[in-house]
Amino acid sequence: MSRRLEEATEEALLTGGRAGRRAVEDAGFDQELKEKLLDKVKTAKFQSDFASAFAEAGMPNSAGEGTRIMATAQPWTGEESHSDTALRMLDDARKPLKPEFRGQYQIPPVDMRIRREPKVNAGQRAANARERASTYTGLGIKDQTGLSDDEREAMRKQFRERFEPNARAMPNTLSGLAALANERIENAIARGQFKNIPRGKGVERDARADNPFIDTTEYIMNKMIKRQDIVPPWIEKQQELAKVVGTFRSRLRNDWKRHVARMISSRGGSLEEQVQRAEEYARAEEISNPRKKNIESISVPTNSTDDIVMVKIRQQAAGDAAAESAATTAAAKAPAAVVAPFRDAEWLEGERSYMTLAIENINAITRSYNLMAPDLAKKPYYSLDRELATCYADVAPLVAEAIRQRATRPVKPLFDSAGAGRAAIFDRFGKEGHTAKIYDSRAPHYGFKEMWKDLWS
Incomplete structure (x- = not known):
């Protein structure tokens, strides 16, 4: 109280x-x-x-x-403190990992070896026996009504079957099978049977699969596209455009180089004079029409995807001022050009129809490509005058070597037989200059007797 x-x-x-x-x-x-x-x-x-x-x-x-x-x-006082605000901003800055990617619980190793139970003295055994016996008191086991003879016999039979040597050798459920398999595997691990297993080549795992900053849908779609070699339509159009432009330029350069080499060789003179004349044309071309550097491709990675935008840029080695100063310096150092750059108006007029049609086709492909390509990868249109100037500048240094190869390579006979080859062993027995005549005849087939007769006749 x-x-x-x-x-x-x-x-x-x-x-x-x-x-x-x-x-x-x-x-x-x-x-x-x-x-x-x-x-x-x-x-x-x-x-x-x-x-x-x-x-x-x-x-x-x-x-x-x-x-x-x-x-x-x-x-909580109704206002957020500065420390809580900074902590919340740091937590919101990174997207949390998905549950399947977080650290999983590792089952601690269990020692399956059989050990002896610790020895217990008589006093502890007696105390434990009394405590364990007290748990069965009050359960009403003795108060239950006894079983009938048939029920007691059925229970005895069930216990007898349960404790037989081959009883329940194989479980009848999936969970029982899994438990039996796990038990045998754990026993084998405890005995050390998995220590010396030969290991194969490791599985290569993509590091981006566990990246929390890449969306799962985006990662799967990019992987499917790479596996099936699928590219966007504008990339296919870009490849088609590059192929057409490369074919046109290679043909234009080959035709012009062959024509220039033939025209210089047709003027006569020794081989050294022809080569010297071609080198003079090359120096004049370098002074009046310097070559331009070609940066083939530049990789421009974007932020959202792994695609690579190939941008082909055609630019000079330096700016216009640098180009003019370099040309002036080269002209001052090099001897004055006594000849003008090689040009042929007749050849140009004969090939102009083809070149004009090819440039129109290339510009049509470029127009369709620019309609579907992003702004960063769009290409300018092509001009015939610009392509001819580039062709002249690229081919001029190669004409001298082409003339030298034309003059030093072996001459092929004009009426050389298509099937001519090395002489056979039987041709050595025949006379030099002997020609054979073959007639159409209904006579018997040509045999060994006829061959021997023709050989020694």
Whole structure:
């Protein structure tokens, strides 16, 4: 009763405020009891003001980091602190991993070796026996009604079949089969039968499969496209355009080089004079029409996909000012050109119809390509004058070597037989200059006798 009265008084002091204190004073409590109650009130107020510190001090050592943070955290006041804001921004900056990609629980290894049970003294065995026996009391086993003779015989038969040597050799359910297989595997692992298994080649795993910043759908689609060699339509159009342009340029250069070599050779003179004349034309071409550098391809990776945009850029080695200064320097160092660059108006007029039609076809393909290609990969249209100037600049240094090869290669006979080859062994017995005549005849087939006669005749 005194304890309950003390608890009621403390509750009145804690929850009643001034009215509770006045009620305690009016009740006529002893001074010592009153000081004790007021001391408890101050202690409770102090603990409520510094609840986080008391919670941290009373935290057990087994508590985790998250539990400690929650216990020492300040209560919500309606406004978010700077530290909480920074932590929330850091958490939102990275997309959390999916549950299947997070760290999974690793089953600790279990030692399946048979061990002896620890020895227990007689006193502990007796105490355990008494405690275990007490668990069966009150279950009402003795109060149950006895089984009939038929039921008792059926139960005895069931127990007898259950404890036979071959009873339940193979489980009848899938879970039983899985448990039996796992048990045998664990026993084999404990015996060390899996230690010396020959290992094959490791499976190559794509590192991007576990990347949390790549969408799963995007990764699967890109993988399917790469496996099936599927490319966007504008990439196929780009390949077609590059093939057509390459064919036109190679044919134009080969035709022009062959024509220039023939025209220079037709003017007569020795081989050295022809080569020197071709080199003079090459120097004149370099001064009047310098070659341009060709950057074949540049890889431009995008942010969303792994596709590579191939951009072909045609540009000079430097700017216009640098090109003019380089041309001026080359002209000052090189001897003055006594001849003009080689041109042939007749050849150009004869080939203009083909070249014009080819350029129109290339520009049509370029137009259809630009309609479907992104802005970064679009290409300019082609011009016949620009292609001819590039062809002249590229072919001029190669004409001298072409003339030298034409002059030094062996001459093939004009009426050389298509089936001519090395002489057979029987041709050595024949006379030089002997020609054979073959007649159509109904006579018997040509045999060994006729061959021997013709050989020694």
